[in-house]
Amino acid sequence: MLTMGKVLAQAGSSHYRYVTYHPNYGPSMRGGECECTVTLSNKENTSIASRNPSAAILMGAGAWMLHEPQVKPGGLLLVDSSIVAERTMRDDVTVHYIPATQMALELGLAMVSNLILLGAYLEATKALPLEAIEKALKDKYTGTKGERFLPIDLEAIKLGAKFITDSQTGGRHGT
Amino acid sequence: MADRRLLSGNEAIGWGAILGECKAFFGYPITPQSEILEFLATELPKVGGVFLQTEDEIAAVSMVYGSSMTGTRTMSATSSPGISLMQETVSLMAYLKVPSVIVDVCRFGPGSGMAQTSQTDYRQVTKGGGHGGYRCIVLAPSSSQECCDLVQLALWLADRYQMTVYVLTDATIGQSCELVDLKTRDFGALPDKDWVIRGLDARGGVRQGFHQHMWDYVGYHQDMNEKYREIAENEIKYEAYCADDAEVILVAYGYVSRMAKGAVDLVREEGLKVGLLRLITLWPFPTNTLRELGSRARRVLVVEHSSGLLVEDVECALQGKVPVHLLGIWGTHRRDSSGIIYPERIVEEIKQMESVA
Numbered sequence: 275m276l277t278m279g280k281v282l283a284q285a286g287s288s289h290y291r292y293v294t295y296h297p298n299y300g301p302s303m304r305g306g307e308c309e310c311t312v313t314l315s316n317k318e319n320t321s322i323a324s325r326n327p328s329a330a331i332l333m334g335a336g337a338w339m340l341h342e343p344q345v346k347p348g349g350l351l352l353v354d355s356s357i358v359a360e361r362t363m364r365d366d367v368t369v370h371y372i373p374a375t376q377m378a379l380e381l382g383l384a385m386v387s388n389l390i391l392l393g394a395y396l397e398a399t400k401a402l403p404l405e406a407i408e409k410a411l412k413d414k415y416t417g418t419k420g421e422r423f424l425p426i427d428l429e430a431i432k433l434g435a436k437f438i439t440d441s442q443t444g445g446r447h448g449t
Numbered sequence: 450m451a452d453r454r455l456l457s458g459n460e461a462i463g464w465g466a467i468l469g470e471c472k473a474f475f476g477y478p479i480t481p482q483s484e485i486l487e488f489l490a491t492e493l494p495k496v497g498g499v500f501l502q503t504e505d506e507i508a509a510v511s512m513v514y515g516s517s518m519t520g521t522r523t524m525s526a527t528s529s530p531g532i533s534l535m536q537e538t539v540s541l542m543a544y545l546k547v548p549s550v551i552v553d554v555c556r557f558g559p560g561s562g563m564a565q566t567s568q569t570d571y572r573q574v575t576k577g578g579g580h581g582g583y584r585c586i587v588l589a590p591s592s593s594q595e596c597c598d599l600v601q602l603a604l605w606l607a608d609r610y611q612m613t614v615y616v617l618t619d620a621t622i623g624q625s626c627e628l629v630d631l632k633t634r635d636f637g638a639l640p641d642k643d644w645v646i647r648g649l650d651a652r653g654g655v656r657q658g659f660h661q662h663m664w665d666y667v668g669y670h671q672d673m674n675e676k677y678r679e680i681a682e683n684e685i686k687y688e689a690y691c692a693d694d695a696e697v698i699l700v701a702y703g704y705v706s707r708m709a710k711g712a713v714d715l716v717r718e719e720g721l722k723v724g725l726l727r728l729i730t731l732w733p734f735p736t737n738t739l740r741e742l743g744s745r746a747r748r749v750l751v752v753e754h755s756s757g758l759l760v761e762d763v764e765c766a767l768q769g770k771v772p773v774h775l776l777g778i779w780g781t782h783r784r785d786s787s788g789i790i791y792p793e794r795i796v797e798e799i800k801q802m803e804s805v806a
Binding site for chain 2: 280283284287291292293294295296297298299309319320321322323324325326340
């Protein structure tokens with residue numbers, strides 16, 4: 275969750291004038307639930323974070339309970355439906371149920387479920403071109419021990435984006 | 450083009466130290482400030498500085514004292530319980546007029562506390578912290594940019610007034626990332642450090658007493674009061690946001706002041722005349738500015754992530770002439786230590802306060 279946010283913020287840095295990445299984890303960094311907020315804007319981010327974001331990516335039951343009701347009307351919910359069984363009762367938000375963990379396992383690495391959701395987010399919002407995220411990932415991991423995962427990272431981003439385009443053209447839907 | 454990077458508040462503090470020509474850093478890791486050590490461990494030696502991870506915070510601040518006595522710009526950083534451990538030496542440095550900069554990335558207290566955000570150290574850093582009735586300047590950044598800039602200012606102020614300057618942040622400011630223009634700040638000329646210890650050889654074998662007030666405590670306190678007055682006249686810093694026509698004034702610092710700024714934007718869209726006094730120096734406190742803003746307002750709302758510490762100084766400044774409300778730690782979005790005070794909660798408080806008015 276935190277890596278996804280940081281990569282999004284880093285990629286956003288070359289496209290937006292104001293970028294804020296706000297992580298909230300404490301001891302959960304060693305395992306457990308954590309959350310982060312990313313704000314990409316060309317207007318000054320007076321606030322560090324908002325309780326009512328325009329989009330939320332939810333990867334756990336706790337996160338669902340806490341944040342599903344808080345997304346702005348007209349906003350976007352992206353849910354890892356491999357983990358979260360809930361379905362929204364709201365009719366004022368767009369929801370995509372994406373079996374991200376299942377899809378990541380099919381790719382061979384459960385860890386990239388976050389990037390599948392990030393790819394979906396970018397396709398659904400067009401907040402940034404996919405290439406910007408690819409560049410941020412390459413900048414972050416080239417020359418590190420994470421470098422060997424780069425090909426699968428990039429594949430995951432594309433897979434997430436494709437999930438959204440397919441769903442818009444009647445392809446694979448979340449279950 | 451300016452060097453602009455996405456930096457956490459902690460990394461920006463490290464950059465501020467480098468740009469502010471800090472040449473020695475002694476510290477001990479503690480969440481949520483460890484990234485400052487991590488950064489300076491790598492970067493400070495590259496610019497000819499000394500970085501040392503000590504065995505604890507008491508050793509760290511003692512080395513700050515020793516290093517600073519040689520005239521070297523020196524810093525330490527820790528989080529709340531570490532600040533408590535340092536107090537004996539901070540008090541000693543206050544007596545001996547030794548410059549130092551100490552960063553407190555506040556965690557949740559009291560006791561060993563929790564590693565997440567809070568503002569429970571306000572009273573400790575603004576009211577001395579250790580024994581002996583001394584004061585320290587306290588700067589409170591509210592963004593990564595300000596972390597970088599205010600650490601440079603802190604290093605300058607410490608040399609200018611020969612005292613400890615705290616930079617008080619919190620886990621939210623320390624760990625959130627924002628874009629920072631890495632710029633060296635120039636605050637003007639500084640007096641010569643004619644008080645530094647140079648060793649017997651440099652003084653032809655004559656021993657040097659480095660304290661002008663040895664045993665003269667009355668003289669010491671008179672001199673310091675004069676200095677505190679000078680600081681209060683010259684060094685107060687704040688941001689008044691949408692405050693000119695404000696009927697309700699919010700008062701906040703640190704991460705909460707950013708949330709309050711967001712809240713002002715939200716209520717202004719609905720036509721409510723709300724403004725913010727964002728404190729940048731916590732001591733010296735902008736008493737006169739607050740009094741003036743308060744005299745034009747119907748009420749004042751203090752927002753702080755604690756049980757109510759800043760509110761005491763606000764009440765003192767306003768002298769009972771304006772009603773003062775407090776949105777404290779109970780305003781966080783969850784009851785565990787991950788809770789933070791969001792702009793929307795502040796908006797709710799403003800509306801509730803106004804509806805019962």
